[in-house]
Amino acid sequence: MNFKVNRIILLNSLSKVSKAVSYKTPLPALTGIKFDLYPTFLQLTASEQNIAIQVKIEADNNLEIIDTGSVVLSAKYILEIIRKLDSDIVEFEIIDGFLTRISGGNSEFNLNGTDPMDYPQIDLIPKGMPFIMDSIELKELINDTRFAASEKENRPILTGINLIAKDNELVAIGTNSYRLSKKSVKIDSDITFDITIPAKSLDDISKIIENQDNVNIYVSERSVIFIFENNIILTRLIDGSFPDVSSLIPTQFAHELTIDSSLISNSISRVSLLTNEQNNVIKLDMNNDRVILSSFMQEIGSVEDTITECFYKGEPLSITFDNKYISDAIKVLDKGKIKLCFPGEMRPFILKMAEDDSLIELILPVRTHSY
Amino acid sequence: MNFKVNRIILLNSLSKVSKAVSYKTPLPALTGIKFDLYPTFLQLTASEQNIAIQVKIEADNNLEIIDTGSVVLSAKYILEIIRKLDSDIVEFEIIDGFLTRISGGNSEFNLNGTDPMDYPQIDLIPKGMPFIMDSIELKELINDTRFAASEKENRPILTGINLIAKDNELVAIGTNSYRLSKKSVKIDSDITFDITIPAKSLDDISKIIENQDNVNIYVSERSVIFIFENNIILTRLIDGSFPDVSSLIPTQFAHELTIDSSLISNSISRVSLLTNEQNNVIKLDMNNDRVILSSFMQEIGSVEDTITECFYKGEPLSITFDNKYISDAIKVLDKGKIKLCFPGEMRPFILKMAEDDSLIELILPVRTHSY
Numbered sequence: 001m002n003f004k005v006n007r008i009i010l011l012n013s014l015s016k017v018s019k020a021v022s023y024k025t026p027l028p029a030l031t032g033i034k035f036d037l038y039p040t041f042l043q044l045t046a047s048e049q050n051i052a053i054q055v056k057i058e059a060d061n062n063l064e065i066i067d068t069g070s071v072v073l074s075a076k077y078i079l080e081i082i083r084k085l086d087s088d089i090v091e092f093e094i095i096d097g098f099l100t101r102i103s104g105g106n107s108e109f110n111l112n113g114t115d116p117m118d119y120p121q122i123d124l125i126p127k128g129m130p131f132i133m134d135s136i137e138l139k140e141l142i143n144d145t146r147f148a149a150s151e152k153e154n155r156p157i158l159t160g161i162n163l164i165a166k167d168n169e170l171v172a173i174g175t176n177s178y179r180l181s182k183k184s185v186k187i188d189s190d191i192t193f194d195i196t197i198p199a200k201s202l203d204d205i206s207k208i209i210e211n212q213d214n215v216n217i218y219v220s221e222r223s224v225i226f227i228f229e230n231n232i233i234l235t236r237l238i239d240g241s242f243p244d245v246s247s248l249i250p251t252q253f254a255h256e257l258t259i260d261s262s263l264i265s266n267s268i269s270r271v272s273l274l275t276n277e278q279n280n281v282i283k284l285d286m287n288n289d290r291v292i293l294s295s296f297m298q299e300i301g302s303v304e305d306t307i308t309e310c311f312y313k314g315e316p317l318s319i320t321f322d323n324k325y326i327s328d329a330i331k332v333l334d335k336g337k338i339k340l341c342f343p344g345e346m347r348p349f350i351l352k353m354a355e356d357d358s359l360i361e362l363i364l365p366v367r368t369h370s371y
Numbered sequence: 372m373n374f375k376v377n378r379i380i381l382l383n384s385l386s387k388v389s390k391a392v393s394y395k396t397p398l399p400a401l402t403g404i405k406f407d408l409y410p411t412f413l414q415l416t417a418s419e420q421n422i423a424i425q426v427k428i429e430a431d432n433n434l435e436i437i438d439t440g441s442v443v444l445s446a447k448y449i450l451e452i453i454r455k456l457d458s459d460i461v462e463f464e465i466i467d468g469f470l471t472r473i474s475g476g477n478s479e480f481n482l483n484g485t486d487p488m489d490y491p492q493i494d495l496i497p498k499g500m501p502f503i504m505d506s507i508e509l510k511e512l513i514n515d516t517r518f519a520a521s522e523k524e525n526r527p528i529l530t531g532i533n534l535i536a537k538d539n540e541l542v543a544i545g546t547n548s549y550r551l552s553k554k555s556v557k558i559d560s561d562i563t564f565d566i567t568i569p570a571k572s573l574d575d576i577s578k579i580i581e582n583q584d585n586v587n588i589y590v591s592e593r594s595v596i597f598i599f600e601n602n603i604i605l606t607r608l609i610d611g612s613f614p615d616v617s618s619l620i621p622t623q624f625a626h627e628l629t630i631d632s633s634l635i636s637n638s639i640s641r642v643s644l645l646t647n648e649q650n651n652v653i654k655l656d657m658n659n660d661r662v663i664l665s666s667f668m669q670e671i672g673s674v675e676d677t678i679t680e681c682f683y684k685g686e687p688l689s690i691t692f693d694n695k696y697i698s699d700a701i702k703v704l705d706k707g708k709i710k711l712c713f714p715g716e717m718r719p720f721i722l723k724m725a726e727d728d729s730l731i732e733l734i735l736p737v738r739t740h741s742y
Contacts, residue, residue, distance in 0.1 A: 077644065077671060084641045106679070107641050111672040270455045270478050273448065300448060301482040308477070
């Protein structure tokens with residue numbers, strides 16, 4: 001294997017595949033990135049339990065192929081070496097076994113590679129017909145739902161994002177069973193599926209999406225393949241069926257608060273000063289005259305934040321909830337007017353944009369002692 | 372106690388005193404900041420084992436004093452509250468015992484304060500005559516030596532910076548006994564002292580210095596007081612005598628390398644890629660033709676970085692040393708040409724600016740197996 005490549009292009013490609021590198025794997029080969037140099041392109045592959053990422057660099061002005069071949073190089077070292085080399089072009093050459101010389105400028109690294117035959121075979125060849133999504137729309141879909149997934153492994157299905165396609169619509173749902181985020185987008189395909197993808201895999205995909213482009217998505221029984229630009233990403237699905245949470249989302253509301261998102265968000269951040277991990281509850285008191293956010297910490301003190309610039313409809317209502325859940329929800333809604341809609345005391349409530357129902361945030365209230 | 376104050380000015384003052392707040396103290400009062408409101412100024416005090424910091428805000432357009440008094444407020448909460456309040460002016464008022472109302476904009480915090488009588492008495496009144504230093508020169512003196520002090524408590528004296536004044540010169544030395552940094556500055560005073568100040572206290576002083584100003588320094592037997600702008604800082608001294616390390620600094624050199632600091636610094640950062648905490652040694656090979664920096668990690672690989680743009684005088688020399696010590700040393704030297712001066716193999720060597728001896732960096736080589 002011997003090639004010369006533009007350093008910045010290689011660095012960018014290595015950064016992408018490195019997201020699939022597992023540093024805590026029993027299989028040492030997986031701590032590396034596999035370099036496969038074909039007659040017309042260089043292919044970089046990394047993979048772990050849930051995801052495999054492959055990036056291609058085509059032979060052109062930026063890649064000169066001298067001699068084909070393959071090697072696996074430590075992801076940790078190769079990425080830093082390419083980052084720090086002081087030259088526009090770097091050269092790779094296998095000089096002995098899998099010992100690989102990487103040179104650029106006045107620097108020369110000899111890195112012990114490993115045998116590509118020890119690297120697991122990964123089938124990245126898509127089957128069937130893809131459905132196509134806009135990459136930026138996919139990135140938004142991920143970012144709007146991913147944060148709401150569970151961090152805990154006790155119900156593995158909730159660590160994923162549920163994606164349901166039917167009737168030319170794709171609905172994504174993330175939930176930890178105390179809060180939920182649901183995003184709907186129109187799709188140009190009559191495909192039907194109901195799958196759950198690990199949230200972590202979707203994070204990686206979202207980070208790799210840089211430009212507007214079409215993403216070809218191939219859904220099969222146990223995995224999904226995403227193909228866009230020079231990237232191929234395979235992610236496994238989470239087994240089991242996602243709970244039917246859509247029916248939990250209320251549609252009738254006795255109380256509605258319309259407010260500017262940054263106004264309530266700043267107010268929440270102030271009253272959150274008197275919360276901590278054990279005591280993370282804030283209270284919202286609403287009537288036609290004014291809205292008060294408050295919190296209270298034994299020993300420390302209390303805070304009240306009054307909001308007058310808002311519109312409230314309904315009987316007076318007091319409701320308490322997790323301060324992090326509400327600020328996460330507001331963060332993913334667009335700037336501008338938002339609506340908080342409450343069916344009643346101690347009932348799950350929703351947040352959404354005033355004029356758009358495509359993104360729904362659901363939060364369960366917390367029962368507290370009155371104070 | 373009742374006053375109104377400009378929020379930004381209070382925030383800036385609280386940030387300064389908060390550096391002396393100890394969150395791990397057996398004395399709960401010390402986790403707070405003491406507010407003393409006198410008829411003409413507000414005084415904020417914080418202190419821990421090694422240092423006490425006091426900042427004054429004078430009554431003027433930015434401070435309206437309504438009713439004098441004192442209270443101790445939790446540093447952690449008060450700083451964040453003042454940071455997040457949405458108003459230019461904030462009001463403090465003791466409303467019951469030590470319960471303090473802090474209000475601004477539409478927000479109102481009630482914070483449980485504690486009794487100022489429980490706060491330790493600290494004598495911040497300077498005795499004798501000060502010597503005067505320029506604040507920016509003091510900040511540089513600290514930053515040029517502080518990093519070289521020891522992190523380990525086994526020889527407490529080495530966790531401090533030794534300051535020796537005599538013959539109108541102030542010499543500061545930090546060392547962990549493997550490397551040393553020595554900075555000399557002229558002073559307009561014939562004062563004589565030999566003291567060791569905790570490096571951590573000097574860090575705090577350096578961070579509090581914002582503007583060029585005169586610093587009045589009062590050295591006494593067990594402590595030093597620094598007074599500048601509205602700040603009074605007292606730091607205790609470390610007991611014991613600092614080792615006489617100046618005599619270890621070589622003055623005769625058989626080998627000299629003159630090189631651009633950023634050139635060698637970049638080269639070091641590249642060869643340091645193949646080092647880690649256990650194996651942090653890099654090698655410098657010099658002869659009249661070229662200079663090579665290299666390192667080597669069993670299992671991983673090796674690197675050689677060649678530097679041609681430099682000037683070497685002397686017989687060929689190979690020397691190995693800690694990569695972090697040399698990069699720290701280069702960081703504090705000014706940009707531009709620097710000199711590395713070697714008495715010989717396995718002997719301590721120095722780094723300095725090509726045309727200026729006021730800052731000397733000393734490094735002990737490391738004995739290694741040849742490779």
